[in-house]
Every structure is written in structure tokens, then in C-alpha cells.
Amino acid sequence: MSTNDTPDIIYTKVDEAPELASASLLPIIQSFASAAGVTVGTKDISLAGRILATFPEHLAEDQRIPDDLAILGDLVKTPEANVIKLPNISASVPQLVAAVKELQAQGYAVPDYPEVPTTDAEKEIRARFDSIKGSAVNPVLREGNSDRRAASAVKKYAQANPHRMGDWSADSKTRVASMSGGDFFSNEVSATLPRAATARIVLTTDSGEEIVLKEGLSYPAGTVVDATYMSAASLDEFLAEEIEKTKAEGVLFSLHLKATMMKVSDPIVFGHAVRAWLAPVFEKYGAEMEALGVNPNQGLGDLLARVKDNAEIMAAIEAVTAERPPMYMVDSDRGITNLHVPSDVIIDASMPALIRGGGKGWGPDGKEHDAVCVIPDNSYAPVYDETIKFFKEHGKLNPATAGTVQNLGLMAQKAQEYGSHPTTFEMPAAGKVRMILDDGTVLHEHAVQKGDIWRAASARKAPIEDWVNLAIERQKATGYRSIFWLDKNRAHDAQLIAYVKPILEAKGVADKFEIMAPREATRASLETITKGENTIAITGNVLRDYLTDLFPILELATSAKMLSVVKLMNGGGLFETGAGGSAPKHVQQFQAENHLRWDSLGEFCALGESFKFLADAKGNAKARILGDAVEAATQGYLDNDNSPQRKPGQPDNRDSHYWFARYWAEALAAQTQDAELAAHFAPIAAALAEKEEQIIAELRADRGKPVDQGGYFHPDPVKTAAVMRPSATLNAIIG
Template sequence: MTDKTIPDIIYTKVDEAPELASASLLPIIRSFAQAAGISIGTRDISLAGRIISAFPEYLSEDQRISDDLAELGELVKTPQANVIKLPNISASVPQLVAAVKELQAQGYNLPDYPETPNTEEEKKVRARYDAIKGSAVNPVLREGNSDRRAATAVKKFAQSNPHRMGKWTADSQTEVSSMSGGDFFSNEKSVTLTDAAKAKILLISEAGNETVLKDGLSYPAGTVVDATFMSARALSEFLDAEIARTKEKGTLFSLHMKATMMKVSDPIIFGHAVKAWLKPVFEKHADELAAMGVNPNSGLGDLLARAKGDAEIMAEIEAVTASRPPMYMVNSDKGITNLHVPSDVIIDASMPALIRAGGKGWGPDGQEHDTNCVIPDNSYAPVYDEAIRFFKANGALDPATAGTVQNIGLMAQKAEEYGSHPTTFEIPHDGTVRMVLEDGTVIHEHKVEAGDIWRSASARKAPIEDWVQLAIDRQAATGYRAIFWLDANRAHDAELIAYVTPILEAKGVADRFEIMAPREATRASLETITKGENTIAITGNVLRDYLTDLFPILELATSAKMLSIVKLMNGGGLFETGAGGSAPKHVQALMEENHLRWDSLGEFCALGESFRFLADTRDNPKARLLGAAIDAATQGYLDNDRSPQRKPGQPDNRDSHYWFARYWAEALAAQSEDADLAAHFAPIAQALAEKEGEILAELHADRGKPVDLGGYYHGDAAKTAAVMRPSATLNAIIG
């Protein structure tokens, strides 16, 4: 159980590499904070923790844990909130199932995940699990809008030590392919509600029978409410055509989705791609595959595991695959393809990495090739398409001279939660979907066919107005070029523009902002940073997610080092630490070779901001000194190149934490504003310096050997601590 008093700062317990790093870093943070009378607590928002808390009646008393996510969801609505949020798993179904199996093996009597629930009990269990999968954490905690940017020290370091970029050429065959119609973009409708309203979503069959898809929806006045759908027929035709066209062009076929955040819609689209890839097999063996429990939404890997005992089906899969274009690979050495697992290729990480590499993706031959990047929906595909066109014409971005793109993102109160919102449905039969207000007014209506994916999302008035004000404040603080990424020809964006323009005019700042569709804004931003100048991208929620990976990966080589501040609408602060896209590979390397490459720089940046926020809100001068010392420590960390290195045997995450602690202690010992703090940290700084050789030797004693963490999703705390805190000397100094 975690402590239930509200500490000064809450540090979230998460998953994978960030959580392993916490086992090493958090004791250092707690020790330093305690010297200033500041308490650091934890709350468990990990995938395993969320699963355990959801099924208390299945577990013994000592196994039960509280619902920390729900508690944090209430805390972030208060001025007292000061939360450091590390990246957590947004689970796909295969990840969720794997976590459940691991917990069951550890003695947790959890129910299986019902793939096809039949009984009422199975339906209830499925509903509980469905509330856990996908981006279940972020909408709960993000009670404010997003301010994401590269910390000054990080940006300066990236310019002085530019990362390697792939070479772009004008004759590159890499491209983005999207649907020309029948997608979410083309079918979108949007309206702003004048009054507060309740609503329901109905499916009316062609015979006139009515099914309630969702009831009890409630919207305050001024809410922007959207509805749209993707045609399953148009999607299938598009995928068939792109597979054939990719084969003809001789490039790699790749699908780029967000099957974690878009936990309802994108796994279905992913499943359509799996079916399209193996279309002859599905047509011939539909009954056999169904009997095996094959769900194409779970990916090719799951299908192959279920079908491996059927020689005929496996032979036909091999034959069909041989007739297809080569596929973009997650791991060519292990034969893991783009279509193996829906959570393996996440668009906001995969597309920037491909663009950074000069448009190249890894093929099944272990070599890099030009790629057809298939992004079915046209809502945001133009961003990646325009970036590729820009770099073909102008060559790769130079990180040494490039300016920066900051982001102000609309996300508070579940704004624009497309796909992960509980108003997304796979339509069971032909008919008409209507969104109907309590007074009978139909605000949205779509004629749909069986298999279509219909969805609705909303953005409330208060978060929209807060978002615009945040953009005004950020532009005033920087003087940078500021662009609202909104398309006047898109239904939802047109409603937002109707909010944005009057606010800018009323504030007298309309001349400081531009409004552009995402394609044009992409080109304008790339032109700006290529000249070494800076710009602010002011975007909705999904583009916030995409752009705060795209530009940092081009500028800094990673999005994990971004400063991410969420100014909570009721006065609290949420400080996010960056992305976790490559975390699974880091965990694998630790378990196999005792090397953790995860860089905690994002945690350092968030921690500094959290202490400064604490100083401002609680009038705590010691917290301000801790934050200022973190800035100095981060600068020393970067200047002396103390980041984790790539290869086993080289310095890793644990080494970097030693250096961070040392630089932090030295900065606190050297400051002159608080004699007590200086006196406390002077001997710590001295001991860390004098014992450098001893500490580093202890940190490296067992490198290169496999380690036992006691689990992947739910590791053993003692085993993990032994691996992540192997230096008795360092532990004794920190205390």
C-alpha cells in the first residue's frame, strides 16, 4: 500500500524502463528532499497496479491495493496537486493479456481477459479490463492543458552535440498514403452546444429498430461535440490497393497507427490490415481461424501462435506472404513484422524515427529501404506527408543550427479523446447513427454499414478558453512565431476557430498569431526552424501527442527529454517526464545483459519544475534552491556527457544517477542562500567525489550478466532494488 497522506510531491509508479530507473533515482530524490523538509510520496498508476486494484474481490486481503489512479484523478482537480508523472503503458490487448498472465503466475487469482464475452459475468469482467487498456491514465490526470518544450540546457546541448541524421534525397520513394474518402476526416461533423445538454447515441436499423449505443452523456454549455465514422468497405479497398501498389513500386509496406491511445478504433483498423495482408487465407479458412480464437485485431503474432499446429494454414500464410511486398520490420532478426502486435508500431514514435532516418525503414532482409507509410485516416497524415516532401526537397534538418518548435496543446478534461473515448463503436449492422439531445434534437447523423467505425468526442468551453490563454501567455513570454494548427475546412477545427478568433481579438493580440491547416503549418514550422528561428505550435490533443514526438526527435534525437508542464485548471501542477516509446527494448537489455540505457533527463527536468512550483505555491525557499540546484546539476550532466550509453559495459542509467546526485549535491553545497542546506550537502558532495572510483566499480560489478527482476509488468521490489542500487557505498552516502 502507498502512503495516503497527501505528500508535498507525488512521484508516480509506472512501468518498464522508467519504473526501473525510479528504483535507482527515487531514493536519491527522497533523501535530498527530506533535507529540505519536503515529503515525496508515490501513487501506483502502472498497468499491473491498475489491474490489481480493479478486482479486489478476486484477491486476498494482502494482495489488494487501492485505486491510486482514481485518487489522483480527484487530487489534480485541487490546488494542492503537485504530481510528477512518468510515462506509463497504454496497453494494447496483447499487453493487457500478458500482464494478467504474469500476475496469475505470481498467485493473483485474477479472471482471464474475455476475448469474446458471453455470460453477464464475462461482460462485466471485460468492461473492467477495457477501462484499463489503452490511454486510461492520461485523460484522468490531465485536468489542464499542455505546455511542452525543450529545456534550454537540453536544446543547447543538442545543438553543440548534434545527433546523426539520415540522408534525404530528392529521388526517395518514401511516401505517405491515406484514404481519399470514407475516412474519419471526410465524414466529420461538429457543433457547439449553446446550452447545457444531455445526449444519447442511437443506431437505427433499416427496419426501424432502435439500439441505444450510449446513454447518459452530459455536456456543459459551449461544448464542441463531434461525430464521424470510417467506412469499413472503403478502408478494405484502400488497404488492398496500397498492398498492390507497394508491391509494384518495390518499397516496404508499413502501417502506422496509435492502437494504444486510440484503444477502440485503431486496433480495429489494424485488424483490417492483418486481414488484407492475408486475405486469401482469411477467405479460405474463416471457420478454422475463428475456431482457433483468432482475432486479427490482436495482430499477426497472435494469429501465427494459434495457427502453428495447422500445417496447411501455415503453408498458405507463407505463400501469401511471399507474394506480398516486403514489410517494414520491428525486429528483422527475430522476424517481428509491422503487423505482429498492434502496440509495436505507434505512429507518433515510428514516423518521426523513419523521417529522422532519411525515410528509411528496416526490411525483412535486415537492410534499410524506402517505405510506403500507410496512415489510413487523413486527419493528421498530411503532417507527416508534408514533412517528407519538405526533406526530399531541402535535405535533412541540421540539429546543430535548427531552432525549436514548442507546443501548447488542448487536452484538459478529456478534450478530443478520439478513439480512446467510450463513444467509439464498431457498427454491428447497416443503419443510421444519430446523436440525440434530451429534447429530441438530432445534432449528428450518419448512414453507416456493418463494420464501420463510428466515434464521437468533445472539447469543453473552459479548457478551450484556458488553452487559448496559455498560448497567449507563452507567445508573450517568448516573442516566437505562433501558429494555431487548425483547418478551416475541417468541421471540428472550424468550431475551434470560432472560439479562438474572438478571444485573440478581444485581447488585442490577433496580429501575433497565425491560423493554418496542419499541412501548411508543418511546412511553415519546418521553414522557421531550418532558419534557426523558433515557433510555437498551438494544437488540439492528438496533434499535441504527435508533434511533441516529431519535432523533439528531429531536434534532440528523442522526445524523452522534453519539458512537459501541465498547468492544472484549478491551480495544481502536473509535470510529465517525456515519452516511453523505446522502453521495452531497454528492459530487455537490462534483463539479458544488465544494461539500462533509459535516460532520466526528462525526470530531472520535471523534478526541477516541480520544486519551483512547490516554492511558488507554498512559499518554500528551500524548494526553490533544490530546483535551482537541479538546473545546475542538469547542465553539468549534459556538459560532461553523463547520459547512458548504448552498449553493455558502458555507463548506463545507474551511472547517470550517481553523477546527477553528485552534481546536485555540489550545487547545493556551493549555494550561499541557505547555510543549513549547504552544511548538510557539503559532506555528501565530498563523499560522492572521494568515493567515485569505488562507487563506479560497484555499479559495474555484475554488468553483462542476466538479471532477475521477478517480473516484467509486476517486478519484485527487493530484486529490482538489488539490480538498480548495486553500490553499497553510494547507498550509504545517500542514506
């Protein structure tokens, strides 16, 4: 057991469906862990928790909570860290505003989100809110590089029980559309710093004004520093052309971005798409809409809510929409389009789902159609473009025989674009942007126009070297085909290749690895797994995110079942439980029908790894037995098809936790390494089996009815526990 106040294992408190599931699963974990002298505590990294922690001076004393994200940020830099991280909301502005309103209604006097701050006080509040937006959590906790792969039990089950794949045809009209120039990819410059340096970013306007965009940046020696921009004029021209092309082709128009992780750049790009879609309306009524508070970056849904009482503008919108191609729908029944909310269509979830479905997306008529997938920037669009071309040529993947693509991702210390939020800017005027080092050296320079989106990003030497060494370890352990997804013709990637090659050569393993641009690596990986063989994709941060949805969704039907281990650079462990992209729909169904179809398989996989890591770190043999038993329970859970089903009346998340607890207890009772543990769990296993019928009946007693857990972003823990732990019999056995 921990010798200080920090629990042995931290289980994060998050949002939406994963947090509902935690109310049922976490008490089981804590009870079982206690038998091995292991403590399991929680830290709140939910959106609501982060808002409350950010504005303590607005709250009553008994409403204040510690800044758990900051506490965890310190912990993950220590060898003692053992954190199980569940998926949390990476908030878009609409989500942030909704969470604030909910907290205010619950009696928390947090300030409103200032959409257009004017006073210094509003600007200060806005800056604090902006620190919460987007992926505020992941860069803080990921003090190590990523090792993501399908757990062996999960992969075996997927091959034995292959999911349904949509059929691809060679004449499918589905395609990827990207800019031919003027994007982040084409404008990127990159350099590796020979010494530690500080830097500032300055815009010198054409009129001679000097605007300091950012100062006080600090980089250690060996840091790869990039700068690039997207031309607003080129973007607008591209979007207008694609809308017309899509209409001519008779397919759906869809936009695919990452407006959560890329919380500055992608919402702006999203706003350009909304403006392009309604271009005639903005031309005629732009001033009126601005007066109504319309900000296209927040989506069509927010725009419509603001202009709904202006019949003339609404009529103009309807007229333009009638002339546009049909749009890819998030929810055709409710009329929620691809452009409604920037966080509704996240590229790493939306593109794999469309590809898995045979290139089909849902249209406004409630039917599936081919689609043009608009991905403006060319940095990673070729991955999806090549995947679509491959399946048009070869037909759909067969999950029963497909091999697997594992991933090793460079992400430590806010690596690459996902760390660019503080250094991304929408240009207030035309001029030249320069990144200037402390000795006056101009590291990077771009000529820009008003409205262009400029950003800088970096990757530090220590994480890069750690990433390469991690790849060497995994290749040696598996013998799989191993590919660095790096493009020698991209500025940033060329700098990384200059790190990668010497390390591989020094270790004598250069012949074990290939280096390919993303397009070529995509095809090579698809060819490999189609033959039933396996490969390791060694990638940067964004591709880590994209590929660990793309390949698992093709192989397993979901990315929520991935084993995700982050080997923290200072010796600790971070165990992530999978993606949460479908969680909002799960909560909506839960509230309406008391049925939660969230699958906690990702949590099971992370839990087993966490216990085994703890066993090694602290010499706790009982923890290793717990971890081995978790793996046995997970295999039993899969083999007996105890996953949650989709509809009320079928088993849901709570049923699945009962079965997991039962298999876990049975494995612990049957093991022969520790008689004390076996004796402890034997009666628990027996009681869970004996009371099966009664427990299942109690779990399902109120299914099909609406439930109130006291809030969406900030639910009431007592109400949530009551609805998520409805079996008194199960609760009594678990203790």
C-alpha cells in the first residue's frame, strides 16, 4: 500500500458515458484491489471539474475543489505515477458554454464565457476559459510516448466474431478533397535548435506596426521547431469549389476536422466552411448577423439559434440550402448536419466510420450515400485518401483474417501540432510573421494576409529519442514489420528523420525498420494486414491519434477496446482506456431509456496493465495476481459475449460489470499462487454465481424508463450511484 497520501492507482473522474460506467465499475475495482493492499483513488479531470477548479474565487468555500489536473500533471513526472485515464471531453465552445450554464443552474456562480471580450476583466476570464478548451488534459498528462495496440484477447475475439463491414465498389464516388496549395503542409518550415533558446513571435504589418503575438517561449537544445500557415483566401477558394463539385457529383458534402484537439486552428477552418456554405447570406446579411452575435466558428447550430426570429434571414438560409448539395448528417432524424457543431464531427472517428461503412454517410433523407470528405490540410489527408483508394481496388477488409496495426506515437511534452495551441494565431493584418530567437536570429518567417491561420509547434529532443528507443524495444519484442511514418519531403519530418536514422544505425537495427511517407505507409500497412500479418506504425502525435481509431475501427469495429500504455519518461505509467467519441449518444439513450451501451472493455484492458505495472514498481506479488486475473476475466467476458447491447431489454453496461466481477473473482479463487487471495475470493465467486438470477433481475428492474442523474456535465453522485448500482444483492457481495 502507498506510504503517503497518494493512492497506489489513480482512476480519473471524467464525463459522459465513461463516468456513468465508473459509478458501477469503480466500487468493484476498489473492493477487489483492497484484498491485495492496493488503494485506488480518483482525481477529477472532467470538464465541469476543470471549470470549477479554474474559478475558485467565484464559489462558496464548500463548493471549491482542488485543481486535480495540475496535481496529476505533477504526479506523472514522478516514478510513482500509476494513472488509469478514461476519455474526457475535449471541449468545443458550445460544450463549454453548455457546461457553464448547467453549473450556474446548480448554484455555482462561475462566470459566463465571454464570446467577445471587451474589458480587461473579460479578457482575463476568457484566457482562463481558453485554457480549459480543447484537449487541455492530454498534453498535461502525457509525459511519455504512446504504445497502443489491440489486446490479444480482444483481437482473438474480433477474428472469431468478425463485425459487419460495408461493401466497397470500384465505382464508389466517395473521395477525399484537400487543398492543392496554401495549406499548413505546403507552407511548413522547420529547424532543429543547436542550443537552448528563448523566442518570441512578432507580426510586422504592411503598415509598419509591430505586434508581439507571443513572447517568453523557451526551448531546450535539440528541439525541432516548426512554423506554418494556412492561407484564408486559398481555403475559401477551395471550399467554394468543393461545394460546387460535390453538387455536380450528386453526393454528400462532409467536412472532417479536429476542432477539439486543434482548438484554435480547426474551429477557424470550420467557421470558414460555415461561411462558405452560406456565402450569399453572409454577403447580404453579414452585418445584421454579427450584431446578433453570430460567430461561424461555433457552427450552424449556434447561428440558426441566433437568427431564428429574423424571418428574412431564415428564408435566405433556406433558399441557399436548397441550392447546396445534400450534407452529411450527424443525426438526420433531428436535422443535425455536419456543420452544426464543430465538435460533432471529429475526423479520427468520423472518417473510419465512413470507411468501415463502405464509403457511405447518412444524408438528410435518412439514407446512406457516397460522400466527398473535405479535409483541407494535406498533412494527413493522404492517409484517408489512400485507404479509400485501397478499398475501392481490393474491396472491404475481412476482420476474421486481418492482421493488426500497432502504434507507437511521439506525444510526450506536447509534441508537434497538438502542442501548438498557445502559438496559433489568426492574423489581424497583412504583414510578415517572424519567430525571433534571443540572439536576434530569425528562425522562421512567413508573409501572411489578414485572416490567415499561422502556427508554430515543437518536439523536444528527449521525447524524440525516447520514441525511437521505444520503437526498437517493440520491434525486438514482436518481430513485426515496423514503419516510421515520416515524409522526407515534409519540413518537420525531415528533421525527425535526422534523429531517427543515427539512432537506428548506432543500435545496429537500421535494417529492421522502414521509413515511408504517410500515403505509402498507409498502403503498405493495409497490404500487410490484408495478408493476415502484423505491423507497427511509428508515428507522430496527430497520426497516433488518427491511426489508433482508423485501424481498430476496421479491425475490431471500435477504438474503445485498445490497450493504451504510456510509459512515462520518469518511470511512471499512464494507462488510457480508449476513445470516447460515441459517448454523447450513449448518455442521451441512458437518460431517455435507462440503458447504457458503453462498453468498459477498454477500462478492463487498462486495469490489468495497471496492476501488473504496480506489481513491478512496488514488489506487490498480489497486485500481479490481480492483473493476471483481470486478463482471464476479460477473456471470459469476450468469449461468453457479455458486452453491452444496443437496445433496452438487452444487457447493458451494468450487466457487463456483473459478469466481469464474477469472472474476475472466479479467476482469483482458482489461482494457486496465493492461498490467502484464493480464500478471500472463493465465497465472493460462489455468491456471484449463486445469486446470478436475482442480481440480473435487480439490475434490469427499471430499464426502459427515463432517468435523471442530476446533470449532464456535472451529475449528482448520489443519484448516479443509485441508478448505476441498482442491485442491492450485488452491492452487498462486493462490499
